[in-house]
Amino acid sequence: MFNTLIFSAITLLISGGLLLTVDTKIYAVGHMNKEKKYARLFGWTHLGLFILSIVAILFYI
Secondary structure (H helix, E strand, O other), X not given: OHHHHHHHHHHHHHHHHXXXXXXXXXXXXXXXXXXXXXXXXHHHHHHHHHHHHHHHHHHHX
């Protein structure tokens, strides 16, 4: 259970970071404003879930 929670937290961190850096740049260059907005929204959502996962890990210890 603990290893799965750590793996999920790391996955959320990486995917959120990639959404905010790579995907938003791709959509900005392609002038796809709607997709850029949703990439930023989901990126911040993933980072928020990452923070919640870290808090859960700290309470689990």
